[in-house]
Amino acid sequence: MEQLGFDFGVQPRRLMKVTPARLSTFDDCPRRYRLAYVDRPTPQRTGPWAHSTLGAVVHNALRELFDLPAAERTSARAAALVGAHWKDAGFADAEQAAEYRRIAKEWVADYVETHDVGADPRGLERWVSAPTSGDGGHASMIVEGRADRIDERDGELVIVDYKTGRRTPDEAEARSSQALALYAVAAERTLRTPCRRVELHHVPTGTVAAAEHTDESLRRQLTRAEETATDVQDATDKLSAGGDPDELFPARTGRRCSWCDFRPSCPVGQAAAPAARSWELLAPTRVDAAGADRPGGDGGDAGSFRAE
Incomplete structure (x- = not known):
């Protein structure tokens, strides 16, 4: 006996999964999005960046701090957690890494002293x-x-x-x-x-x-995110159907090409801007009277580390 059912001639709508990191990557440079999330195996990347290492250490230390009972969330414990999570990846040398380890300890210790860290996060x-x-x-x-x-x-x-x-x-x-x-x-x-x-x-x-x-x-x-997600899905679907990857995911060149993780795999980006050194985007340790950052150089802004 044939199974009864309903067919209204409407295909179910496919939900697009989006994260802020992926949306931001596509908005900044569709080529970088393809290299990071579409191409397999993943193309060659640069080595570690000191500012990403620094951001990851601070994030990990603060996460672990809030995992502790409120009475143990002291400035000294916060600084110790920086030391426990520290890595030297991307820094110019051991001396620079040691200086930023000291600075990161001061940052999180001051954060604990000046912010209410007693409440348990959700x-x-x-x-x-x-x-x-x-x-x-x-x-x-x-x-x-x-x-x-x-x-x-x-x-x-x-x-x-x-x-x-x-x-x-x-x-x-x-x-x-x-x-x-x-x-x-x-x-x-x-x-x-x-x-x-x-x-x-x-x-x-x-x-x-x-x-x-x-x-x-x-x-x-949400509207902006939906528009970007639709563009991503359309480009990905056309690529799967045999479309030209360079046309569907064009490079959007600029200063960011200097420190793009996929610079080794992107000739267009290499031609657009000189390569940055792995420590150039560090927050400065001090600013001299003329406004020159030391030792981070004059690289662009570096946001916090996040992996999704």
């Missing part, structure tokens, strides 16, 4: 996920990612993202950050608690740049 390096769409209708994508820290204050969640780069973030950067907005949407769904506030904690200076999202501001970020 999440540490927590993976959050939510089906959603840019227009508020049927879900078109699943936004997901790993938030550095998720606090709960007065019955609402707060997204906390650590930064260790050269530039101190401000409220405008916190408000415009697509990553923070998507974390807020996904955290609210995952933890079933309202989330509107997002914060960038710049560990070197102790500065907190905060913004309060509205439904409308989150919707704008």
